[in-house]
Amino acid sequence: MLMTSQSSETDNIKNTLEDKPNDFFQSFKVSLIVGYVFSLSLYCYAVHQSKKEKKNNHLNKAKELVRYICFITSRRKQMVVSQMHKLINFRQIRKERKEISALLERLTSTIWLEELSAATDSFAIDNAIGVGKMGMMYQGNLPNGQLLAVKRLLNSQLFKRQFLSEATILCKYRHKNIVPLFGFCIEGNDRLLAYPYMSNGRLSKWLHPLKSEVVRLKWPQRANIALGIARGLSWLHDLHTVHFNICSQSILLDENFEPKISNFGEAKFMNPNIEDDLGIMFKVNDGKTKKDVYDFGSVLFELITGETYNELTRSCTRTNICGDPSNFYNAIDKTLTGEGFENEVCALLKIACECVKPLPDQRPTMLEVYKNISNVKKGRHGYSDDFDALRGSSEIVSSNSTNEIIEL
Template sequence: MLMAGQSTETDILCLKSIKNSLEDPNNYLQNWNFNNNTESFICGFNGVECWHPYENRVLTLKLSNMGLKGQFPRGLQNCSSLTDLDFSFNELSGPIPSDIARILTFIINFDLSNNMFTDEIPMSLANCTYLNVLKLNNNMLSGEIPMQLAALRRLKEVSFANNYLSGPVPLFSTTVDSNYVNNSGICGGSLRPCPLRSDKCSDFLHSFKSGLIVGYVFSLTCSVMLTFMFYSKCVQFKKKNNYVNKAKELGKYVCSIVSRRTQVVVNQVHKYLQPRLEHKEIKEISVLFERLTSTIWLEELREVTDCFAMDNAIGVGKMGMMYQGKLRNGQLLAVKRLFDSKMFKKQFLLETMILGRYKHKNIVPLLGFCIEENERLLAYTYMSNGRLSKWLHPLKSEVKRLKWPERANIALGIARGLSWLHHTCDLGIVHFNICSECILLDDNFEPKISNFGEAKFMNPNIEDDLGITFKVHDGKKDVYDFGSVLFELITGKTYNELTRSSTTTDFYDNPSNFYNAIDKSLTGEGFEKEVCAVLKIACECVKPTNQRPTMLEVHNNLSNVMKAQYGTSDDSNSTGGLEIASDIIIEEIVEL
């Protein structure tokens, strides 16, 4: 009888290393018992097939859909006779080893699909000369597909679909069943032609990004002005006066935010230039995000924005420049072009994941995204009335002032959106950066929450390597920020601006402290009682963390105040008390 000690010890070592290196939350590998010393005992393990029923030599590993977690197990190199490996539909992460051909010397069928592998496809795959089937679809792979794969004569099927790959595809000399869908940067072969490298807009990209990022650290305003000058290489402007006015207008906008944002950007440069991509966050995108189908070609976005002409620039933020565009069907777009795809990788992923998965009346709609070459662009529905901050702090004196009914509706809409994100959305999303600059207004002044690049998750089932970076226990930070926006709607100043010179730490305890700061345009219109009630709610929002209400409580009490104004609820609730109204339920905040 052939015992374990006489069998292929390296294969046993191989399986031991797989079990030890991977998390198995569903206990599918529970019957991998290495204390057994019977003949061919490993051949009875789940997912293991042997060359011969009397020999512990692994031929096939089919470990699909087991919920396995971890990185690619390098111990597979000890399964020296392995020909078929299937890790599909798991939660494996990190890069595919660069020396994969040495680990899987005789591999024929290789399936890593529907995981969360990152980085580039290793070039050494071209040395797996026995390879017949290669499936890498539905991961988060980036970079180019190695052209050397075209030399694999036995290859019959490849799938690279649903990744972030770019560049030309391999030109196989034999008939290969290939799938490249949903990789916006892929080109060549039977796909669209690859763009010429001499394209002026592409040539200009590097100087554009570099100039503006450096400008953020040293002088935002100068950087933007230089950018306007450099863009003359890409676009010839016929209306010089309009160009100058646009530059001045954007320059003023930059000046208005530079004092508050420069240090933030400097900190983010240090924080997010790290090359690694958090694999747990990637899993949330690949599984929960359900992948956007609305990918948009870079050429299309160049066309609708006139090659990102400054005449179409409508704003600039810490992540990128915003442009107005118009599709052929007449639909208006707002296109955000990131300054640096690597620096703002986390923000881009969060933005696409959250806005691509969730739709709500008070969340800005994401129409699509573009990942091509080094470009990262996001296309949103155009909001004709722009940022809330523009209306509360207009650069032009002729801009009309918002009346109280409009401000009250904006406050209620923001609260509705945040309540939905906190209490109804399955991820439990905390925006973490609510301010008047990230609230957009549509034609009817309905507020839309935007800029989810700093968001965090309350759902305890959502995990990530950095823990606190992407997770938070509650939404009290949003409650505070929303309270500050309420102060801004009522007084024209944020809570910090109102209390900056005060030596009293509990300024919020007495709403009367803020009566003199109420915007004069809101007085004498018959809304004083409602304004004071909302001011009281704002004071509750900025209290210490353990004393703040939840966003659902804030939304319910704001709703009571608005109803009381129009005689649809008891006057007893119009003072803005913090009782949770029994007639306002959570479903109300799900309105689309």
């Protein structure tokens, strides 16, 4: 029994030992397959990743190339646009020069920027004599001793039309009471106008002196100034040109106190048949001359009272004030009385009232105004009792309403 049992156990052990190599080889085979599959997977993944990276690299390179091409194209476009702008600006400047040269045939000379810079010490602030809407005004001195007033535009593009208007009109028209243009300069973005220097400056300086200044215009000088302005404006209107900016600041006085109308930046032509392209841009209808008449009337009030018409009527409570010179008797500058010119003063006061009538059609023409002032100067005004009449009626007061003032 014992032997049989031992034999059986021995057979089992033998069978077990015989099965183990088979299991080992089977496990090894499975492991080898798994390893191969895993390696193959890793290889495939690596190949895939490599291809993906290559694809991404190609894509990135393509994107980079596109960006570079766009950048180069953009730079090229910018360069082309910049060159085109420069070319257009150059052509515009050349066209502008050509237009002005054709229009300004009566201009005696053109001035270079270097000349004007040297004449004004490089536009030194010490040589600045005024500032306006269009630019700065400088006093200059040429090597030949010629004194200049140089207007340098602050913004050449913004005030291009004003520059062309002033240069065109002043070079086409010459008159005793129009400021002469000595020359002009167009260089790069600079636009400059040069005039002979007017030693007595603006009329406004004499009518509104500083407290530290002792300046005074006597009546004969004021009457001559009024006559000169009226003469210049009537002449301009006869040439179908409207100034549109008459005021004491736009009137210059030479060494003899002869008035010179300046500041033609807002001026316009009335003639619709003007051949110049610039003229067509500026044209207006004939009725607009009455704006100049109104403005002249306001300056005439300023010469007589020291205040413009609008300043005088700002807080007035009289009706039909512009038609009644007696309303302004107390406003007459006291320095103008007591010297024997009272009747002449009052005669011009009546003319001023006619110029500021509410409706343009009610106002006289500048030629009529000039003739009336001329007759007053010659003693043919026919109002020998003007002063006493105005003084006697100056206290008359009407109702509280005022007429609306229509300038155009």
